[in-house]
Amino acid sequence: MPLPLFESPWMSAEHRLLRDSAARFFTERWLPRAAGWREAGLMERDTWREAGAQGLLCAAMPETLGGSGGDFGHEAVIVMEAARANLGGFGGSVHSAIVAPYLLRHGKDEQRRRWLPLLATGERVGAIAMTEPGTGSDLQAIRTRARREGADYVISGQKTFITNGQNADLIVIVCRTGDAPGAKGLSLIVAEIDAGTTGLTRRRLDKIGLKAQDTSELFFDELRVPVANLLGEQEGLAFGQLMGELPQERLVIAVQAVAMMERALDDTVAYAKQREAFGQTIWSFQNTRFVLAQAQSDVLAARTFLDAAISAHLKGELDAARAALVKAWCSDLASRLTDACLQLFGGYGYMLETPIAELWADARVTRIYGGTNEIMKELASRSM
Structure with missing residues (x-):
């Protein structure tokens, strides 16, 4: 596929090598499977481990935390090549360039060490649950609530349009943890979803485009998450x-x-x-x-x-x-x-x-x- 007429000034030789490697992988390994993903409405769970093994996840995360030690430019070339390959189903940009930075910048040391290496290998898939059925761009109107019960938060509410919603098993949830009005009562809480997790129901959404992307509606019904999974030093920072x-x-x-x-x-x-x-x-x-x-x-x-x-x-x-x-x-x-x-x-x-x-x-x-x-x-x- 032809390259841009002018080379991007921020792009180093290392960025170009990653770009070429990502383009080959997407074209040779994933494009032959793309029609099946569109038909199924999602990419199989094993594609995340394939991407991790290829170095296509968490490229800008530190090597000490399982990432590739790159910068945003490395994430950008991966996003570019996935889009140029017409692989709209791959939610790697949310996983690597959105979820992972929240953990890196706002997580405690123990949280970063526990979660980021698993995101880098694709053993866990990341999503962020912000939007609600009645709340899109107005984040201050979020209604999903987390009440404190001992060592747990108990989360109830509904989120929609969640990228990676079916495959995600590490979900950053924006929720209300206090009675303060508007933005002051919002916190970020990370839910680790495993086989025995109760209190979470998912509904895959049928969209005009991005047919292979498992965009979903999430329903939280008394989902229990450890208080230790709060992002930040205190509540109300979201x-x-x-x-x-x-x-x-x-x-x-x-x-x-x-x-x-x-x-x-x-x-x-x-x-x-x-x-x-x-x-x-x-x-x-x-x-x-x-x-x-x-x-x-x-x-x-x-x-x-x-x-x-x-x-x-x-x-x-x-x-x-x-x-x-x-x-x-x-x-x-x-x-x-x-x-x-x-x-x-x-x-x-x-x-x-x-x-x-x-x-x-x-x-x-x-x-x-x-x-x-x-x-x-x-x-x-x-x-x-």
Whole structure:
């Protein structure tokens, strides 16, 4: 598959080696199984151990805790190659670039030593349970409650749209641990789910896109979790913890969106040059060339914007406002660009056997998850 027209300035030789290795693994090992995963609605549990053995999990976690000792750039190239391979079912970005950093930055030493090596090998699968049926971007309205009973929290409530929801057995739950209003009463509690766990029911959700991703609704009914699994030194810290980690989550979504655009453009150019209509390739029509030239400039602009954000993040300089902007702009553009590319495929573009159809459907959710783009623009406007 063609590489970007310009190399990303933050990308080192080590990043490029990982990129190439991830691309080969996804293409050779996982793509032949992708149709079965879409049909089943999830990837098998053993795929997580395969990814761990390949070094594709927790790439930015310290080696002393089982990770690869890299930086966010290593996570980014893995996310890019999964998206470019059209493997929307792989929830590794949530597992490695969202859940693992919560444990690393907010966990106690014993918690980090217990959980991070298992995430790195894929022996445990991570998820974060934030969204509730009546509470999306407004985290202060969360209702799931954890009451204290001796050495345990007893958690009751409901979460929805949870990535890795069926496979996850290490779930960071955002819940209310006190009577304080709004954000002040929220805490993060980590639930370890094993064969004997009671109090958790899962329902896999049927979505427009991301068909192989086991996105789920979770029901907590008196789920008991040790008090020792609280993240942070005390209760009530969750809102600040979430605000500190959400910029990286939103940057990950922008990475996915740009990689989807690159794949869509590559596929559409190749198709236009071989598909014939009226005795000539559709590439010979001026409108086709104009549409794809515009798409190429859009992809270059998006990649440049994304590269600037990644470079800032690697230096610790990416603030919440700019992360919100890059997420919103890249994801909005991904929906428009994949739609324009699908149009050039004609009827075949509407068939799921054609990769552009899956890219188009998968790109749509990038404007919603991680905070809707309307909320992203509101956040960005506050810094103006």
